[in-house]
Amino acid sequence: MSSSQSKRVSIDHLESLVQAALLRAGMAPENVGPVAATIVACERDGVKSHGILRLPGFVHSLQLGWADGRSRPAITGQTASLVSIDAANGFAQVALDFARPRLLEMAEAAGVAVLLTKNSHHFAALWPDIEPFASRGLVALTCVNSKKRMAAWGGGRPVTGTNAIAFATPRPGHPPLVWDQSSSVLSQGDVLLAANEGRAVPAGIGCDAKGQPTTSPSEILDGGALLPFGGSKGASLAVMVEILAAALTGGRFGFEDQSPPGPATTSFGGQFLLLINPGRVQSGFDERVSALVAAILDAGASRLPGDRRYRQRQISAVDGIVLDAAAHALLLRLAGRSGGPVAGTGGELP
């Protein structure tokens, strides 16, 4: 199936292929939807680093039994505005989907909803978890901890994950304003890419196994550590994420990682999510957000987080999604398809 040509597929067709790949790796049909949706959302919005490229990690983790694709999340505690979920070694997106109706009810009644998920795997972008809440009028903040890869507060050895935080707010007349960022200067993926291409990384990205600054990606990856953005300030955020997403949920810390060696596997930890319902607390919230965004643009901001994603999303809705030949072949192989109804570049959408 490998070809030098890129392939164009419709969003629906891509979704069915990703679902087929996850089913084939052993996921239960009732769990497939939320995980496939997040991979497809990234590919659709041009976030290639978190699209099909991540699928082998999901599949590999399922095949090894590192992640459980058949377990169902269970509620372990609930109050007027908090729900604790045990993801039972499954994926965080499944737990979030399971908790969603309760979260929406709590946000409606109390104005606040908190989700604490433990024993969950997360290997995707975070913005797909919260954009839908902001589209429904809620302010959302979430974070997940991940495998230890980053030094903290002057240390030279990895102890926290690159622990991402994402935030979303409704924005009237526009899709939500959403940001999603790791606590490290550069992602592990970018350092891997530099290693593969034999390039040095800029100074300030990481340290070697002795805790000394290095621009060698292989020294960072081989026993070294990534560095937090903003020095101690980024480390503070990463440690906060370990507290919120692991200590409070009962999930595993980044430094307790026991993931199998070999190819990439999913990060096993926890997720924290906070929703606040502006409709319950502040009239005129929408207009205030509009005024803030106008002021930010007026002060010369070159773009808002998410702008590129939303632009690419519009293009994908009309033209479908372009996969390079390698990604397309990978997808078909994982989905167990020999080809199927996929048109070549410029052809009809299936």
Place this chain on the structure above:
Amino acid sequence: MSSSQSKRVSIDHLESLVQAALLRAGMAPENVGPVAATIVACERDGVKSHGILRLPGFVHSLQLGWADGRSRPAITGQTASLVSIDAANGFAQVALDFARPRLLEMAEAAGVAVLLTKNSHHFAALWPDIEPFASRGLVALTCVNSKKRMAAWGGGRPVTGTNAIAFATPRPGHPPLVWDQSSSVLSQGDVLLAANEGRAVPAGIGCDAKGQPTTSPSEILDGGALLPFGGSKGASLAVMVEILAAALTGGRFGFEDQSPPGPATTSFGGQFLLLINPGRVQSGFDERVSALVAAILDAGASRLPGDRRYRQRQISAVDGIVLDAAAHALLLRLAGRSGGPVAGTGGELP
């Protein structure tokens, strides 16, 4: 009263002098406590930048009528886990003190408590607002927005405040683990200091009035802008703070600042605070925090945020607080005292 000698005062005596200064500037007796406590806590813990040095800003704001020292906060809304407060142009610390019993009740009953304060002045460090909650076993996150001084997302003109965020968690057998950091690389105070001393600031701190990078502190202060830490990542945090502490509360945005010209005045905006009660959601939380901190230290962290404060606090409890001659003279002048029972260096504590 000016002298070349530093003066040593007891914590209690310092507190009574700060209270006297605030009363003299027009604050109502029932409002003085929480504001004085935060100034004294900083001076006691060696955070000189937010101690007596800030007192003239409080006094000046009160004298101008920019801040109202006599108004009382009022509840404008409440649910099972959220309370909205109108600080009525008073200080955020007074509003927080007023809301505290309700916040503690909500954290006990629902495991979650959110405070949304509007129309509040904040001119102090944030960690004194949350450390007491962590000392009572609660995880706490707070932020305040402040006057526009920082550019966002590639813009070259100021639009957000340097918007601080602080986080605290209980830590068994130790005082809480607390961090408190602004969203800018360097504080406005540090840039002012460099300007006064005729020093350049490092590159990456700020830009001039045309949005161009500069190392001249006066160009940054004179129509230029501070830059967020971590580039767009710090800007994302600062914008989140504007949403949480202003849009959600109904407070004023940083770019809507209308503070009077002249000497430093307090920042008028809002405050967001989130409490989570680990006792309500996760057994064994304390031990998990201990394990995390042990791992961070084991990975080579040189120190934890707050370490220096707690060390200085112990020293101050025994030896009192050392004020340099200028700070001491300032304090006596603002408090309307000609001297009073203050011992010289090495003398008896009053």
